[in-house]
Amino acid sequence: MFESVKGILENYTEYEVREDSSLMGDLALSSFDMAAIVAEFEDKFSISVHDRDIINFVTVKDIINYLEEKTSSSN
Amino acid sequence: MLKTEDLQRYYRQIGTVDLRSILEVRVAHDPDGIAYIYGEGETHTEKSCRQYYDEVISLASYLHERYQHAKIALIGENSYLWIVSFFATIISDNIIVPLDKDLPPTELKELAQRSDCELLIYSQTYADVAEVLCEGGSLASLSMPEISNIVAQANQAEFTHQRDHEDTCAIFFTSGTTGKPKGVMLSDKNISHDSYYSAFDLWLKGDSVLTLPLHHTFSLAVGVIGAYMCGHAVYISKGLRYFAGDLVKHHPFSICVVPLYLETIYKRIWRQAKDTGSEGKLRWGLRISRTLKKLGIDVRRKLFKEIHDELGGKLTDIICGGAFLDQDYIDFFDDIGINIYNGYGITECSPIVSVNRAEKRVPHSVGKPMSCLEVITINGEICVRGDAVMLGYYGDPHTSHDALAGGWFHTGDLGYVDDGYVFIQGRKKNLIILPNGxxxxxxxxxxxxxxxxxxxxxxxxxxxxxxxxxxxxxxxxxxxxxxxxxxxxxxxxxxxxxxxxxxxxxxxxxxxxxxx
CATH class of the missing domain: 3.30.300.30 (ANL, C-terminal domain)
Structure with missing residues (x-):
């Protein structure tokens, strides 16, 4: 999962993506970047992400946990 | 379709400018014109000016029977019913308190209590937040599905009550420098005058896509009231995630944004050029465009057709405010054929203070003051006076007195006015203003x-x-x-x-x- 997430995030940041990287701090992502990133997750994992869930993403790990939960519940 | 000059003439004939009369003028002369569009595919809905007005009046009548001079909080994502609720609350002689949906529930509860709200209007998405806010029973609630039922019964409803347009009609919370958000009290006169004069100062020439959050006065004044006055349809975007797609689908002529949008579009254009190996072509195009423009030849929309297509194909005017915008972005968009009208505003001034106009845009400036406002500097601080300046801060007479000392609103922003144009240089106090406004x-x-x-x-x-x-x-x-x-x-x-x-x-x- 980390590699998949990293692959998408790397298109939006010039910084190294680690599990503990903070999205807005370490990776300098804007709310606009997050909107585009989430759209990519939706396509890649065939899930639907609620707008209000995005607010809870602080670190890369948060995204991984969220996606793991979403993809396991949709299986 | 009404001609622009006719619509402008009708609007100029208004005796007393207030929000209700702004709605009524277009309804009287363009009843079937589309005011709002929302949804996609089968759920796609168009609301004519007549439908919109009737639904506002119907809800206003409902609210007025139950509440008068009450503070009514409003929370939800951007939607048609949000806009109807906003206008209906004001017209019903109550006070609207738009809340920032992104704040934590505990903070929202504090704001609703501090502003003495009696009713909360909420969208279904925020039903859980409404539950937290209404705990304890001091705050009643009305959901947007309930509002949908109320306005469904709209049929040329009679509601003749007129509010005092100099009384507080809205409280907008804004971050102060003291750590606690301040409740900016605006009257119907404040909001309607700022929107009315800014529409005349910068008349929008076509349909738009609304994307900025509606609890911001900038989004309301230009994106909603201004676009309505100028006779156009507004497509209500569901949010940031859908913005790029909505531009392509709905082909706006103008949009109202904060600098972050322009920065993002700019970066996206360059990233795409890099990915497709056409960076050199883009640079060459920009050079050619500038040179030809100096010679009076404008081929920008042809030269950058692919970029324009990705922005819907018709986008010509972008009104930008809310935070500092680097002149480089303005120049870049100008080079590709999109006019950026950069302005300056502050919630306390309803919010637009100044904007660059179509006839003359001055680099690095935030334009000339609105026709209903005067701008001067006192000890280097930008100070504003006029019909759009707030009544004060709710429950805070001391801060209000200081902010409005000498009959001028002291913005806290440093700058100067040169040949009628306003220039901003920084903040007097320690307030961080981000590119998203x-x-x-x-x-x-x-x-x-x-x-x-x-x-x-x-x-x-x-x-x-x-x-x-x-x-x-x-x-x-x-x-x-x-x-x-x-x-x-x-x-x-x-x-x-x-x-x-x-x-x-x-x-x-x-x-x-x-x-x-």
Missing amino acids: KNVSAEELEEHLEHIDAVSEVVVRSENDRIVAEVYCKDGQNVDAEVEALNRKLPPYKRIAEVRYRDTEFPKTTTQKIKR
């Missing part, structure tokens, strides 16, 4: 950080549009985990992007205050 109080974040045991001293500032906290910790401790925990409780725009550690205490003034 959000204002963040450095003191509020410092207060949160000071609650972390290991933190002895802290200064929060903005660097390259990121929030940076410089901390001095006892025994050189690390507080990264605590800051991450704090960030989880804060809305995204207030999150601390970087913690920078110092080995020594901050230098102090003689009164032992930290030198910022």
Whole structure:
């Protein structure tokens, strides 16, 4: 999962993506970047992400946990 | 379709400018014109001016029977019913309190209590937040599905009550420098005059896509009231995630944005050029465009057709406000054939203070003051006077008195006025204004950080549009985990992007205050 997430995030940041990287701090992502990133997750994992869930993403790990939960519940 | 000059003439004939008369003029002359569009495919809905007006009046009548001079909080994502609720509350002689949906429920509850709200109007998405806010029973609630039923019964409803347009009709919360959001009290006269005159000062020439959050006065004044007055349809976008797609689907002529949007579009254009190996072609195109323009030849829309197509194909005018916009972005968009009208506003002035006009845009300036406002500087501070200036801060007469000293609103922004054009140079006080237009109080974040045991001293500032906290910790401790925990409780725009550690205490003034 980390590699998949990293692959998408790397298109939006010039910084190294680690599990503990903070999205807005370490990776300098804007709310606009997050909107585009989430759209990519939706396509890649065939899930639907609620707008209000995005607010809870602080670190890369948060995204991984969220996606793991979403993809396991949709299986 | 009404001609622009006819619509302008009808609007000029208004005796007393207020929000209701702004709605009524277009309904009287363009009843079947489309005011709003929302939804997609089968759920796609168009509302004519007549339908919109009838639904506003129907809800106003319903509210007026139950509430008068009451504060009514409003929370929800951008939607047609949000807009109907906003206007209906004001026309019903009540006071609307739009809330920022991204704030944590505890903070929203505090704001609703502080502004003495009696009713909460909420969208279904925020039903859980409404439950928290209404706990204890002092706040009644009305959901948007319920409102949908009320307005469904709209049939040329009679509602003749006229509110005093100089009374408070809205309270907008804005970040102050003291850490606690201030409730800006605006009258119907304030909001309607600012929107009315700004529409004449910068007349929008075509349909638009509404994307900025509606609880911001800028979005309401230009994106909603201004677009309505100019006779256009507004497509209500569901939010940031859908913005790019909505541009392509709905082909707006104009949009109203904050700088972050322009920065993002700019970066996207260059990234795409890089990915397709056409960076050189883009640079060459920009050079050619500039040269030809000097010769009076304008081929920008042909030269950059692919870029225009990605923005819907018709986008010509972008009104930008809410935060500082670098002149380089204005120049770039100008080179590709899109006019950026950069302006300056502040919630306390309903909010537009000045904007660059179609006839003349002055580089690095935020344009000329609105026709209903005067702007001067007092000791280098931008001060504003006129019909759009607020009544004061709710429940805070002392701060109101200081802010409105001498009959001028003291903006806290530093700048100058040259040949009628306003130039902004910085902030007098410590307020962080981010490219997304959000204002963040450095003191509020410092207060949160000071609650972390290991933190002895802290200064929060903005660097390259990121929030940076410089901390001095006892025994050189690390507080990264605590800051991450704090960030989880804060809305995204207030999150601390970087913690920078110092080995020594901050230098102090003689009164032992930290030198910022």
